[in-house]
Amino acid sequence: MLTKDVLIIGGGLVGGTLACALARSGVSVAVVDATAPETLLAAEADGRWSALALSSRALFEALDLWAPLAPGSQPITDIRVCDNHAPQILDFDGPGPLGVMVENRSVRRALFARLAALPAATVLAPARLRHLERHTDRVEATLDTGQRIQAALVVGADGRDSQVRTEAAIGLTRRTYGQSALVQTVGHAEPHDGLAVELFLPGGPFAILPLPGRRSLVVWSERAAWVTDLLALPPARFLGELAHRFGDFLGPLTLEGRAFAYPLGFSVAERLVERRLVLVGDAAHGMHPVAGQGFNYGLRDVAALTEILVEGHRLGRDPGDASALAAYQAWRRPDTFVMLAATDALVRLFSNDIAPVRVARRLGLAAVNRIGPLKGILRDHAMGRRAIGPVPKLLRGTPL
Numbered sequence: 001m002l003t004k005d006v007l008i009i010g011g012g013l014v015g016g017t018l019a020c021a022l023a024r025s026g027v028s029v030a031v032v033d034a035t036a037p038e039t040l041l042a043a044e045a046d047g048r049w050s051a052l053a054l055s056s057r058a059l060f061e062a063l064d065l066w067a068p069l070a071p072g073s074q075p076i077t078d079i080r081v082c083d084n085h086a087p088q089i090l091d092f093d094g095p096g097p098l099g100v101m102v103e104n105r106s107v108r109r110a111l112f113a114r115l116a117a118l119p120a121a122t123v124l125a126p127a128r129l130r131h132l133e134r135h136t137d138r139v140e141a142t143l144d145t146g147q148r149i150q151a152a153l154v155v156g157a158d159g160r161d162s163q164v165r166t167e168a169a170i171g172l173t174r175r176t177y178g179q180s181a182l183v184q185t186v187g188h189a190e191p192h193d194g195l196a197v198e199l200f201l202p203g204g205p206f207a208i209l210p211l212p213g214r215r216s217l218v219v220w221s222e223r224a225a226w227v228t229d230l231l232a233l234p235p236a237r238f239l240g241e242l243a244h245r246f247g248d249f250l251g252p253l254t255l256e257g258r259a260f261a262y263p264l265g266f267s268v269a270e271r272l273v274e275r276r277l278v279l280v281g282d283a284a285h286g287m288h289p290v291a292g293q294g295f296n297y298g299l300r301d302v303a304a305l306t307e308i309l310v311e312g313h314r315l316g317r318d319p320g321d322a323s324a325l326a327a328y329q330a331w332r333r334p335d336t337f338v339m340l341a342a343t344d345a346l347v348r349l350f351s352n353d354i355a356p357v358r359v360a361r362r363l364g365l366a367a368v369n370r371i372g373p374l375k376g377i378l379r380d381h382a383m384g385r386r387a388i389g390p391v392p393k394l395l396r397g398t399p400l
Helices: 014-023 054-062 066-072 104-116 162-166 223-230 236-246 293-315 321-348 356-372 372-381
Strands: 001-008 029-032 049-053 074-076 078-085 088-092 099-103 121-124 129-134 138-144 146-156 172-188 195-201 204-211 215-223 253-269 277-279
Touching: 001 014, 014 029, 014 054, 014 104, 014 121, 014 293, 029 146, 029 204, 049 054, 049 104, 049 162, 049 204, 049 293, 054 066, 054 099, 054 293, 066 099, 074 204, 074 277, 088 172, 121 356, 129 162, 146 162, 146 223, 162 277, 172 204, 172 223, 172 236, 204 236, 215 223, 223 236, 223 253, 236 253, 253 321, 277 321, 293 321
Parallel strands: 001 029, 001 146, 029 121, 078 195, 146 277
Antiparallel strands: 049 099, 074 099, 078 088, 129 138, 138 146, 172 215, 172 253, 195 204, 204 215
8 A cells, every 4th residue: 555645636736836835845745636647748738828926926936847848838917807899908017027928738747747856746637536535543445456555634626527536425516608619729920919809798808918929819608509609610601700709910820739628617626625624726626717817726736835845844743633634624715705706707807798786797898997006915915926815935936
């Protein structure tokens, strides 16, 4: 039987980062993931990039993960928010970068390489959790490979349909928006200069995010049935529909690679902890990508849990101690709820074309753009410099 301090079910971006953070500080971890690493590193695994807040980049720097990501990243130097191409805009320009775009596949590659170099980390993939027992003093897991693992704590980092959460009988509040996000990389004739644009269209948000070179990533939220129809269009017609919404501010567009589509919804676990069990990332909360904060809030979970467990490890405390898990829940719950409520309200407010609502929100955007202190607070939240409660040390670039 393999014995570790912490067992992490789910070796994706959040679970893998947590494993690196813990193992780097001497907390032994086993990571179990159902997908083989080579599959996740395929050239067109999922077409996704993530907009990292500056605080998330600070975490990657602290974990020695940023150096391999930096060459292929793209700083976001300006964010403009418009309501259906209206002239009133909310502009979050500098000073300095507001965030940075990184390819998910590059993050996975960096995580796999870092985990392989950490003696305290063991990765078991592809493998699936077959059975989990949580005792008063330990957890025991059996995998479909026959491998058995014993640990003091199990972490569910296995996504919105978390098996760990389900087996612990932790309830989930879930709501679908009736939207899907269509993700497509485009090339364009003019340089973007690091500009990100968020258009609120009647069908849902339409985000244009800068990528290295003269390329941008489109995250197009639209009614689910429309997305199905859009994906079935011939390339030229699809490009025409996309260009109609994109506008011509970056010149003629070309499609790069294929489009991917993902259903959108809201989900939140009724609690983050159980006996010797804790949830992080999408297993704990799932939010609409309208604010680009899903991955960043998963990394906030990582930073808070790591700080609690590493400090306890140095004092010889049990990683699965109930007081430590309660501290994690108390730390992360309020901050997560505020962002979930904010993203949900944004989607409901902007995903319609009702005339009085449209006028009110345009006036609101224009007003916020003129109120310097308020805009500064929103900018700080986007950069990850503010939270409900203390900002974890790793997100402030402070070593543990």
